[in-house]
Each structure stands twice: as structure tokens, then as C-alpha cells.
Amino acid sequence: MLPELGQFALILALLLSGLQAFFGIFGPMFARDRWVAAVTPAVAGQFVMLATSVACLIYSFISNDFSVLYIAENSNSALPLFYRVTAMWGAHEGSLLLWIFILSCWTVAVSIGVSRMPVRFGARVLGVLGVVSFGFLLFTLATSNPFTRLDPPAPDGRDLNPVLQDPALAIHPPILYTGYVGFAVAFAFACAAMLEGRLDQQWARWTRPWTTAAWAFLSCGIALGSWWAYYELGWGGYWFWDPVENASFMPWLVGTALIHSLAVTDKRGLFKSWTLLLAVLAFSLSLLGTFLVRSGVLVSVHSFAADPRRGIFILAFLVIMIGGALTLYAWRAPKLKSQAGFDLSARESFLLFNNILLVIAAATVFAGTMAPLISDSLGLGTLSVGAPYFNPTFMLSMLPLTALVALGVHANWKRGRLSEKQRMLLLTLIASVVLACITVFAIYSHGKILTPVAATLGIWIILTSLVDPIDRIRRNMSLSRSVLGMTVAHIGLGLFVLSLTTVESFTLEHDVSLAKGASTAVGAYEFRFDGVKSIEGPNYQGVGGTVTVTRHGEPLTTLYPEKRQYYVQHTTTTEAAIEMHYGSNVLVALGEDLGAGKWSVRIQVRPLVNFVWLAAFIMAMGGVVALTDRRYRVATTAGAEDTAVTGVTGEHAR
Amino acid sequence: MNRLRFLIPLGVFGLLVIVLAIGIARSPDKGTIVSPLLGKPAPEFSLPNLLDASQTVKSSDLRGRWYVFNVWGTWCFACREEHNTLLEIKHQAVVPLIGMDWKDAENDPLGYLQQSGNPYDVIAADKDGRAAIDWGVYGAPETFLVNDKGIVVYKYVGAMTRQVWEKEFLSRLPPRPESKS
Numbered sequence: 082m083l084p085e086l087g088q089f090a091l092i093l094a095l096l097l098s099g100l101q102a103f104f105g106i107f108g109p110m111f112a113r114d115r116w117v118a119a120v121t122p123a124v125a126g127q128f129v130m131l132a133t134s135v136a137c138l139i140y141s142f143i144s145n146d147f148s149v150l151y152i153a154e155n156s157n158s159a160l161p162l163f164y165r166v167t168a169m170w171g172a173h174e175g176s177l178l179l180w181i182f183i184l185s186c187w188t189v190a191v192s193i194g195v196s197r198m199p200v201r202f203g204a205r206v207l208g209v210l211g212v213v214s215f216g217f218l219l220f221t222l223a224t225s226n227p228f229t230r231l232d233p234p235a236p237d238g239r240d241l242n243p244v245l246q247d248p249a250l251a252i253h254p255p256i257l258y259t260g261y262v263g264f265a266v267a268f269a270f271a272c273a274a275m276l277e278g279r280l281d282q283q284w285a286r287w288t289r290p291w292t293t294a295a296w297a298f299l300s301c302g303i304a305l306g307s308w309w310a311y312y313e314l315g316w317g318g319y320w321f322w323d324p325v326e327n328a329s330f331m332p333w334l335v336g337t338a339l340i341h342s343l344a345v346t347d348k349r350g351l352f353k354s355w356t357l358l359l360a361v362l363a364f365s366l367s368l369l370g371t372f373l374v375r376s377g378v379l380v381s382v383h384s385f386a387a388d389p390r391r392g393i394f395i396l397a398f399l400v401i402m403i404g405g406a407l408t409l410y411a412w413r414a415p416k417l418k419s420q421a422g423f424d425l426s427a428r429e430s431f432l433l434f435n436n437i438l439l440v441i442a443a444a445t446v447f448a449g450t451m452a453p454l455i456s457d458s459l460g461l462g463t464l465s466v467g468a469p470y471f472n473p474t475f476m477l478s479m480l481p482l483t484a485l486v487a488l489g490v491h492a493n494w495k496r497g498r499l500s501e502k503q504r505m506l507l508l509t510l511i512a513s514v515v516l517a518c519i520t521v522f523a524i525y526s527h528g529k530i531l532t533p534v535a536a537t538l539g540i541w542i543i544l545t546s547l548v549d550p551i552d553r554i555r556r557n558m559s560l561s562r563s564v565l566g567m568t569v570a571h572i573g574l575g576l577f578v579l580s581l582t583t584v585e586s587f588t589l590e591h592d593v594s595l596a597k598g599a600s601t602a603v604g605a606y607e608f609r610f611d612g613v614k615s616i617e618g619p620n621y622q623g624v625g626g627t628v629t630v631t632r633h634g635e636p637l638t639t640l641y642p643e644k645r646q647y648y649v650q651h652t653t654t655t656e657a658a659i660e661m662h663y664g665s666n667v668l669v670a671l672g673e674d675l676g677a678g679k680w681s682v683r684i685q686v687r688p689l690v691n692f693v694w695l696a697a698f699i700m701a702m703g704g705v706v707a708l709t710d711r712r713y714r715v716a717t718t719a720g721a722e723d724t725a726v727t728g729v730t731g732e733h734a735r
Numbered sequence: 736m737n738r739l740r741f742l743i744p745l746g747v748f749g750l751l752v753i754v755l756a757i758g759i760a761r762s763p764d765k766g767t768i769v770s771p772l773l774g775k776p777a778p779e780f781s782l783p784n785l786l787d788a789s790q791t792v793k794s795s796d797l798r799g800r801w802y803v804f805n806v807w808g809t810w811c812f813a814c815r816e817e818h819n820t821l822l823e824i825k826h827q828a829v830v831p832l833i834g835m836d837w838k839d840a841e842n843d844p845l846g847y848l849q850q851s852g853n854p855y856d857v858i859a860a861d862k863d864g865r866a867a868i869d870w871g872v873y874g875a876p877e878t879f880l881v882n883d884k885g886i887v888v889y890k891y892v893g894a895m896t897r898q899v900w901e902k903e904f905l906s907r908l909p910p911r912p913e914s915k916s
Contacts, residue, residue, distance in 0.1 A: 451751075
């Protein structure tokens with residue numbers, strides 16, 4: 082009965098989202114206030130229905146109801162309870178339901194947030210979100226129903242994809258989706274502004290916290306996914322430029338640009354049409370990411386089952402949503418005039434270049450992701466684009482960006498006056514060069530040409546970001562949460578650049594074949610292979626190796642890499658064993674059984690790799706800190722409040 | 736002119752849609768799962784005969800002739816779907832049909848075959864699913880075509896249909912030397 086209840090709730094949610102979209106868009110258009118008043122109840126009702134639906138699916142998973150096709154294909158009675166719950170989003174149908182449910186959570190939050198905004202504008206925002214929800218619900222019910230029954234029921238399920246049986250991955254999709262879907266809110270605000278034909282600084286102030294929140298979630302989600310790839314896939318890397326990774330990275334890049342562009346629109350009333358375009362673009366890339374993952378157009382390790390029917394549906398949806406928004410943009414954006422001008426060395430121009438570079442970076446990633454598809458579509462043969470393309474092109478736009486960050490945080494709004502800060506900038510630069518050279522040449526003793534440059538830039542960002550806050554604290558001046566959040570995020574970026582440089586320049590990697598008792602040296606470490614033994618888990622069997630690690634002859638640790646063979650899906654996964662030591666990660670992964678007791682073993686020593694993820698989390702934390710700024714809580718439409726806000730703005734500008 | 740630049744995003748998006756549409760149109764033939772076994776020798780196995788547990792079905796006994804290897808289970812929905820097609824195939828008697836009953840010990844495969852008919856020339860019982868691992872079976876039903884040199888020539892995932900049988904299997908079989916009665 083429960084699956085039917087879940088499906089029924091899903092159908093009701095579809096109807097309610099239709100009402101939400103209709104009343105939300107046409108209510109304000111025809112000035113029908115009673116229609117407008119119906120929007121919020123529809124949002125609430127839809128949320129209840131979706132929560133019911135999700136609960137039904139999760140309960141069916143927990144109770145091993147293999148009469149449901151989706152559960153029979155993605156769960157197993159031997160699967161631990163935790164993974165039976167997370168298996169809900171282990172494949173296409175369930176993760177789509179999760180996507181919609183998260184959208185509904187955002188919508189509820191927005192419906193509470195818009196109560197401080199003009200009623201009609203709020204209704205429009207919710208209406209646009211309703212359209213998104215309607216499209217996805219229709220897609221789910223028409224092509225990917227998670228509640229489809231299996232008759233006769235399977236005696237047992239096919240098991241969850243073993244690669245997904247991992248705690249980090251289990252919580253990764255909800256966080257990533259929260260970020261992805263969160264850009265729908267910025268998109269809805271942009272569409273509502275275009276429908277209304279009016280966009281002011283107040284609009285930017287309303288949109289900013291939502292965008293920052295979505296961005297922070299997306300940052301966490303990407304970092305978590307990368308971490309998962311590092312130790313679960315055992316490939317020894319943290320980023321593979323895989324289409325599915327790129328699909329989440331492109332919205333992140335554009336979202337980062339949007340955050341900065343919104344700041345300009347908020348503070349100075351500039352970049353209006355550009356901000357709108359970025360808001361549309363960020364969500365379009367989220368949708369496109371969904372399309373690429375779901376349609377089977379691009380083949381990737383992460384891809385779900387290919388189904389052209391689904392692809393056609395999503396494409397039609399993309400045309401309606403993005404095409405509609407861009408048409409609206411072409412019609413409305415020319416009317417948005419920005420009057421004020423600014424100096425070349427003003428903060429505005431730094432942020433403009435920041436935006437341009439981030440969009441270029443997103444465009445190069447996009448080009449690399451789509452190139453195989455385009456080449457295939459035009460019949461030019463299959464083409465594979467990998468790190469040799471992505472790494473240099475991406476760096477080309479990112480290195481100047483990091484230099485801009487170091488300078489830009491010290492530029493004032495409207496008039497640059499960077500010359501006043503000349504001495505400080507020069508001092509921090511010299512300090513960074515010295516520190517970078519110490520790191521590169523004294524600690525690690527070799528490197529590539531770009532290594533000292535990138536290390537300098539990373540350190541420089543950290544140092545210059547710290548100057549202003551420290552100065553303020555010393556003079557007992559208040560430090561607003563926005564500025565604090567920005568500082569934290571920029572320090573995160575600096576740390577990210579620095580750790581990335583170190584990992585990329587100084588990683589040692591050896592693929593060796595070792596017999597039992599044999600050892601090999603990598604860097605300062607000595608690895609002795611003590612053979613393998615068979616192991617048995619709840620739903621897998623496999624072999625576990627023992628590797629004893631010593632450093633300069635002193636025993637350090639013993640590592641137990643595993644290779645698991647899952648019973649039901651016959652998939653082999655590699656569980657690399659990782660030990661963190663002196664800021665370095667020592668990784669050992671089992672390769673192939675070469676016979677006669679010999680195994681191929683992959684050994685890596687990666688300095689500072691943990692800091693890559695730590696830095697990403699610090700960036701996300703910066704976003705969270707900025708969210709708590711009182712401006713977002715007290716900002717209202719009242720004029721009196723507005724002057725107070727301008728006061729804060731003035732303080733920023735100083 | 737100034738207004739036209741706001742149309743650029745829409746134009747770029749239009750081009751993208753065209754590319755994606757072509758991508759979808761070409762994607763179905765990419766969707767099939769390619770087995771790493773293709774072009775390689777079929778895995779060795781030695782399993783009890785489902786119909787007579789005292790006998791064994793060995794891969795070595797099958798060498799020297801073409802055969803179709805079908806992995807099924809009574810618990811598998813799509814296997815029931817393809818059952819009638821398999822019975823027709825048996826009736827054609829062009830190639831021996833070897834079944835492997837996969838992880839079915841708790842059910843009643845014999846009762847099922849008595850009720851719905853037995854399309855197989857011989858059935859191996861893979862109780863613990865180990866042989867299926869060797870064959871790289873992802874999910875039943877899967878059907879393999881093995882040639883007279885013991886090489887896997889083709890693999891089909893999902894319920895067998897008459898179209899698939901004619902298009903993918905019959906076309907790969909060598910012309911029959913003479914018709915059997």
C-alpha cells in the first residue's frame with residue numbers, strides 16, 4: 082500500500098506545483114490578489130505531499146519491499162540499514178525525487194523569506210519555482226517513477242551499487258543537490274525581476290543570501306564528492322575532469338561570479354543585466370548538469386542508465402525554462418540602465434575582471450565537457466578530452482584571478498586609490514615570495530616553473546586578506562559579518578591554491594609489483610608488502626593486503642588496502658588505505674593479482690592533499706559567516722532602514 | 736544594435752540545443768552494455784545439472800560447436816517475459832540452448848519449468864552465483880552467443896525478443912550445412 086500512497090502523494094504534488102506556478106505567475110500579472118494569496122498554501126501543500134512521498138519510499142527501502150522495481154534494483158536484504166536509507170538516492174529515480182524534495186524545502190524557506198518583500202514580487206518568485214518543480218515532477222511521473230511495482234516481486238534485490246556503499250557518498254548527493262537546486266532560487270528572483278521589469282539594489286540584497294547559501298552547499302558537496310573519489314575509487318586523484326564532476330563545477334564557477342556581481346549590484350546598482358544573466362546561467366548549468374548525467378548523452382563513470390526518452394524530455398524542459406528565461410532577458414534587460422561610472426582601479430573593475438575570468442573558466446570547462454559530444458554529433462569521430470586540456474586552460478584564467486583577489490580586496494568602491502595601499506601590498510608580496518621560496522625550495526627542494534609563482538599567489542591572498550581585518554581589530558573597530566565571511570572565503574581560496582600547488586608539484590607515485598616480504602622506497606618512506614589474506618564482509622568478500630610503512634627506518638604505520646568483490650552485483654571495488662602523516666597522505670592501493678604471491682601495488686605520497694578539501698570547506702564556511710550578516714535580517718523596504726544600510730555600505734567603502 | 740547583444744545568450748543556447756538534440760538522436764546505440772568477454776574465450780565452468788543433480792554440466796563438453804548461453808532465474812521478472820520466445824527458439828532447433836539457473840535454490844525452478852515448459856537443452860544450476868561472476872553477469876536475463884572455438888561472439892542484456900534473436904543471433908550463426916528434421 083505504501084508505494085501507492087507515495088505515488089498518489091507525488092501526483093498531488095504535481096497538481097499543487099501546477100497551481101503554484103499558475104497563481105504565482107498570472108496572479109501578479111492580472112493583479113488578482115486572491116490568486117496571489119493562494120500561492121503560499123500551494124507551496125506548503127506540495128511540501129507535505131513530497132515529504133510523504135519520500136517517507137514512503139524510504140520506509141519501503143527499510144522494510145525490504147522488493148515488489149517495488151526501484152528497490153529490487155538498488156537494495157538487498159543483506160545491505161546495512163544505513164545504506165538501505167541512502168540507497169533511496171542511489172540511482173536515477175530516487176535521486177530525482179530527492180532533487181524535487183530539496184527544491185520544495187528551498188521553496189518553503191523562500192516562502193517564509195519573501196514575507197518581508199512586496200506580495201506580488203514574492204508570488205512571482207514562488208511561481209517560477211513552481212514551474213521548475215512542475216517540470217521535474219512531470220518528468221519523474223512520466224519517465225522515472227520510483228514507485229513502479231514489480232510483479233511478481235523479486236525474492237531479493239540486486240543490491241546498491243557497491244561504489245556507493247560509503248558514508249561520504251551517502252551524504253554527498255543531498256548536500257550537492259541542495260547547492261545545485263539552490264541556484265533555482267536566484268534564478269527565480271531573476272525571472273521575477275524580469276517579469277516585473279524592475280530591478281533595484283534592494284532586489285540584489287534580497288537575492289544575495291540565497292545565492293550565498295546555495296554556493297556554500299555546492300562548495301561542500303563538490304569537496305565531499307572529490308574526497309570520496311579520492312579514497313573510494315582508489316584512483317589516487319581528487320579531481321578527474323569527469324563530465325559529472327564538471328557538471329557540478331560549472332554552476333559553482335558561475336555561482337561564484339554571481340555572488341561577486343550581486344555585491345556590485347547591491348552596493349553600487351551596477352552590472353544589473355549582467356547579474357541577471359549570471360543568475361539565469363548558474364541555474365541553466367545546474368539543469369544542464371542534470372541533463373548530462375541523466376540523458377546518457379555523455380558517458381561517465383558516474384552516469385545513470387541511459388534512456389533517450391528521458392533525454393528528450395529534459396531537453397524539452399531545458400528549452401522551456403532556459404529558452405524562456407533568455408527570451409525574457411533579451412526583452413527586458415535592455416531597459417535596465419546603470420548610471421554610475423567607476424575608475425579603472427576601483428573595486429568594480431576588479432570584480433568585473435573577476436566575473437570575466439570566472440565565466441571564461443566556466444566556458445573552458447564547458448567546452449572541454451561538450452567537445453566529445455559536439456565532435457560525435459558532427460560525425461567527426463570520438464574525441465576524449467582530459468586533464469592535458471583542462472589543467473593548463475583552467476590555470477590560464479585562474480592564476481590571474483588569484484592575483485586580482487589579492488589586489489581587489491583593497492580597492493575602494495567607485496574610486497580605486499590603490500596607491501594609498503601600495504606599501505602594504507608590496508610588503509605582503511615580498512613576504513609571500515619569501516615564504517613561497519622557503520616552501521618550494523627548502524622544504525620540498527624541487528618543483529616546476531609555475532610552482533613558486535602559484536605558491537606566492539596563494540600566500541599573498543592569505544596575507545592581504547588578513548591585513549584589513551587585523552587592522553580593524555587593532556583599532557577596535559567593528560567587523561561586519563559580510564567582511565568577515567569574505568575574508569574567511571578568500572583565506573580558504575589562498576590555502577586552496579597553495580595546497581593544490583604543493584600536491585600537483587610534489588606528489589610521488591609508484592606502481593610496483595611486490596612479492597610477499599619485498600619492499601620498495603618512495604621518498605622518505607619505505608613500504609614492505611606482507612602479503613594478502615581473504616576477507617569477508619556482510620555483502621562482499623575480497624582480499625586484504627598488509628603493508629608496513631617505515632620512515633627513515635622507524636616504524637610508522639601498517640596499512641590494509643582491500644579489494645572487494647560484492648556478491649550480488651559482481652562489482653569489484655578498490656579500497657585504498659590512506660594514512661595522514663606530517664601533512665602528507667600516504668596511499669596504498671591493491672592492483673592486480675600477478676600470481677605466485679605477487680601483486681601490483683600503487684603507492685602515493687601526497688603532501689598537503691587534505692588541505693585541498695579543508696580549504697574548500699573554509700571557503701564554504703566563509704559563505705555561511707557572510708549569511709549571518711545583520712543586513713540580511715534587518716533589510717526591509719522601509720526607507721528609514723535603508724539609510725542605516727547605506728551607512729554600513731559607506732563603512733565598507735572606506 | 737545595442738539591443739541585439741542581449742539576444743546573444745539566446746542564440747548560443749539555441750546552438751547548444753541543436754547539438755544536444757543530435758546527441759540524443761545518436762545515443763541509443765551507445766546505451767548497450769559491452770561485455771569485456773566479447774571476442775574472448777567463454778569462462779570455464781562445471782556445475783550440477785539442474786534436472787539431475789548427480790550429473791555435471793561442464794564447459795569442456797560444449798566445445799566444438801556453437802551454443803547460446805542464457806542466464807535466468809524464476810525470481811527474475813524479465814526472464815518470464817522472454818520464456819515464450821526461448822520456447823520458440825528451441826522449436827527452431829538451430830543451435831543448442833544452454834541455460835544457467837542463477838541463484839534459484841530456494842525457489843522451485845523444476846516446478847516452474849514443468850508448468851511453463853523447458854526451452855533448454857541442458858541447464859546448469861549456479862546455486863551460489865559464482866559461475867555468473869565469471870560470466871560477468873550484471874542482472875538476469877543475459878544471453879551469450881558462443882562459437883565453435885569457444886569464443887563469446889555476442890552478448891545481449893534483457894529479455895530476448897524475436898527481433899533481437901533474428902537480427903543479432905541468427906545473423907551471426909554460420910549457415911547450416913544441412914537441415915535437420
